[in-house]
Amino acid sequence: MFRADSLYQAVLNTQNMEQLQNFGLLVYYLSQGVGVTLGVTVIALSTGMVFGTILGIMRVYGGPVLGGFAATYSMVIRGIPVIVVLFILFFVIAQFINLSPFLAGAIALGIASSAYQSEIFRGAIMAVPPGQMMAARAIGMSRLKAISFVILPQAFRLAIPPWSNEAAIVLKDSSLVYVLGVPEILRRAQYVSARTHEPFIAFAAAALLYFVLTFLTNRGLDVLERRYRLQM
């Protein structure tokens, strides 16, 4: 039932599976899925950030209608397992546009993440002191300008620590798109496991790769956090 693309098939066929019992080669083989994993993660996080920011703004400044919509959206999405969101959206999106499993999976993860990110940005926006908005309006900024040039730049800085956590979660959740046949790390590990009957080695190698990626992501964001720490 999986629609593995032809390139993926070609890669698999040229591999000598016996060699994969060598752990180094195994990691090398899996690491070819790192690009896909990172691709899914980056697209999901960016999609989630764009919508999460808009929803977060709606929550704080949107009034009862827009704010209520954003709150409901967040509540519903967060009340459903990510994999169920993934399935629903994959089959819904596939009905309207012909998207690759890669893109459909990434966007679906992004939509799930947008609900979580909207909570992060809502909290961060509310953590910006109210006097900032007042001062921005007092020099003649419209509400939209005040949000864009005064509130959001500060909210984004405040959001970095919780956002790093969300980035790590999405990175790991990107493994879920394996169910759509996307050749990322886990999908490759599963394939190796089936061929070599060495599930422990295959999944341990996948675990190692995920750990390294998550570790590096967190360290990278730590640097960003220190660089842009906001003192009030």
Added chain:
Amino acid sequence: MADRPIVRIEELHKTYGETEVLKGISVAVQEQEVVVIIGPSGTGKSTMLRCINLLTRPDKGRIWLEEQEITDPHTDVNKIRQRIGMVFQDFNLFNHLTALGNVTIGLTKVLGMKKREAEEKGMWELERVGLIDKAQSYPAQLSGGQKQRVAIARALGMDPHVMLFDEPTSALDPELIGEVLTVMQKLAREGMTMLVVTHEMGFAREVSDRIIFMEHGVIVEDGPPKKLFHDPEHKRTREFLWKITELYGKDEAETA
């Protein structure tokens, strides 16, 4: 002083919930006039100030800025506020921007100035408040007095026709108050029209042209400082001034 009101307020009312904070305030401020508003806390001084630049919407009454009625529902509030500088008690500097950035953001994003032009003007405004060497400092790196002077520079950058000061020195350590008052005094000398809510009686006595004493949402007394300090019409004004000068420096009251 020409009879040309910059701000004119007529029968201003404001109610928060059950509490009527302003019960019909009428005041006119002439060009270049420095008006100090005093009174016990919770009597609507700040609310009145905030009504003037519409940060607070009055329930009733009308306000004119120069020839324009700003309480007209069709008024573009963003345009109005560009002509009114506001300085807050707790500074409210933009925390993510340098001192210079705080002054230039209004110039570039509101007035649409080019970045270089805005920076030139920004540096000039910082010089006016004596902080040119702090241009690249962030608010967290500045003292309270320096923050407030940057906030004044930020307001001045928009070339306001009138400046509103909402207890500008109340959040400052005593030794930092002087530097802010000096800047304000300089502005007054340069002919800036100013409305100042403050408890600084020295400033009121030396710099203001008029003192307004407010209590319970009404103006109790309005007159030149000499008159209020020496021969107030109302007993309540005398009591209040006596109390506040006792708190904030007795000699000032005696020499006034």
